[in-house]
Amino acid sequence: MKVSIVGQGYVGLPLAIAATNAGHEVSAVDLDSTVVEQINSGKSRIEDISDLSIRNALGTNRYKVSSSFTLINEADLVVVCVPTPLTRNHEPDYSYLESAVTSISQNLNEGALVIIESTVSPGVTRSLVANILNKSGKRFELAYSPERIDPGNKKWTVTNTPKLVAGITDSSTQRALDFYKTFVDQVITATSVEVIETAKLLENSFRLINISFMNEIAEFCWKMKLDVREVIEAAATKPYGFMPFYPGVGVGGHCIPVDPSYLSAKAKEIGASTSFIDLANKINLSLSSYFTVVATELLGSLKGKKIIVVGVAYKPDVSDVREAPSLDLIKALRNEGADVSWHDQLVKEWMGEKSSRLSADYDLAIIANPHTGTDLTQLGAVRILDTRGGY
Numbered sequence: 001m002k003v004s005i006v007g008q009g010y011v012g013l014p015l016a017i018a019a020t021n022a023g024h025e026v027s028a029v030d031l032d033s034t035v036v037e038q039i040n041s042g043k044s045r046i047e048d049i050s051d052l053s054i055r056n057a058l059g060t061n062r063y064k065v066s067s068s069f070t071l072i073n074e075a076d077l078v079v080v081c082v083p084t085p086l087t088r089n090h091e092p093d094y095s096y097l098e099s100a101v102t103s104i105s106q107n108l109n110e111g112a113l114v115i116i117e118s119t120v121s122p123g124v125t126r127s128l129v130a131n132i133l134n135k136s137g138k139r140f141e142l143a144y145s146p147e148r149i150d151p152g153n154k155k156w157t158v159t160n161t162p163k164l165v166a167g168i169t170d171s172s173t174q175r176a177l178d179f180y181k182t183f184v185d186q187v188i189t190a191t192s193v194e195v196i197e198t199a200k201l202l203e204n205s206f207r208l209i210n211i212s213f214m215n216e217i218a219e220f221c222w223k224m225k226l227d228v229r230e231v232i233e234a235a236a237t238k239p240y241g242f243m244p245f246y247p248g249v250g251v252g253g254h255c256i257p258v259d260p261s262y263l264s265a266k267a268k269e270i271g272a273s274t275s276f277i278d279l280a281n282k283i284n285l286s287l288s289s290y291f292t293v294v295a296t297e298l299l300g301s302l303k304g305k306k307i308i309v310v311g312v313a314y315k316p317d318v319s320d321v322r323e324a325p326s327l328d329l330i331k332a333l334r335n336e337g338a339d340v341s342w343h344d345q346l347v348k349e350w351m352g353e354k355s356s357r358l359s360a361d362y363d364l365a366i367i368a369n370p371h372t373g374t375d376l377t378q379l380g381a382v383r384i385l386d387t388r389g390g391y
């Protein structure tokens, strides 16, 4: 198939490589010229995709990347993988999606199938997206298939993670199914686009709520002088009815702290409540002040104390700092007068600061999201506050 993929980030790039490897002709579009140049020079900025796999895909001559939407007018199928973040007011920001779909609409091939992979609130594919595409005056089909990629996860990839698909018509569903089946082992359909849109938000809200719950349990265990990890591992020996989640410095990244607010926004619109999400957000946002209080319990006043935060990416083994919870923690510690450095061998540079070397020259090390290979022994006898639990 002739496939266009709009957005070549954490979602769009792995998809483009998988589709190219499956034999499709892929023309990818990204408005960021640096992203386009980097890919065309055979370099990956995403941990899961090696430089070699990009070079191999480019070498087939079936993978082309540019900032121009013109090749879309030859595509049988267009997949949209642009960001859907939150605005300053914590509301869904559809500006990237609207802009991408408008450009697609202006270049649409008659009869093409458009698939939205960006996370959206229920109803957005059928309303906002379809309304923009209708302006093209062309016949089109439309489906939604949320991405479930877990950056850094070596076990679950684009190919072996089951994919949800639904179209606004039966034939859209069938065409989207036929496409994904060429490189995804298991593709599951549903009776409506809204079921799938809601399922995606349910998955990530479930994670937010459970991780936040574990953070609350971690606070309880800290006061009880129990190792929360040991408690969770003990509970997880129950072979049914329990699923382990783990506490930490807070949830981050482009999905878990963001997507539940897409569900809340829709709930507000229709007069439904999302109390669990609201509470989980509250707990998550309180963690920076909680760990500042714990650091004060350990050190006394933080004024002038040398503290290093270890692992500032939003999770281990990725360099992604979007919504990284360590940022709020660093700010809170500095507000108390602490002299705060951070170490992250994948992030290296962040907020105009450079990653500091791990050494024994600190009063406290706060372990946030260390990566595989972070050598904590370099901290020597420095006191450790492990946000993940344990002493």
Ligand SMILES: NC(=O)c1ccc[n+]([C@@H]2O[C@H](COP(=O)([O-])OP(=O)(O)OC[C@H]3O[C@@H](n4cnc5c(N)ncnc54)[C@H](O)[C@@H]3O)[C@@H](O)[C@H]2O)c1
Pocket: 006, 007, 008, 009, 010, 011, 012, 029, 030, 031, 032, 035, 081, 082, 083, 084, 096, 097, 099, 100, 117, 118, 119, 120, 146, 147, 148, 149, 150, 151, 254, 255
């Ligand atoms: N990152 C994840 O782990 C993940 C997982 C599942 C779902 N998602 C969802 O997938 C979507 C994409 O996320 P991502 O992490 O790949 O984002 P990203 O920021 O890594 O990549 C998005 C790319 O789209 C490009 N872009 C922005 N506007 C554009 C436009 N109008 N036209 C063309 N290109 C444009 C950007 O330059 C960027 O390179 C979001 O809705 C996100 O919620 C992300």
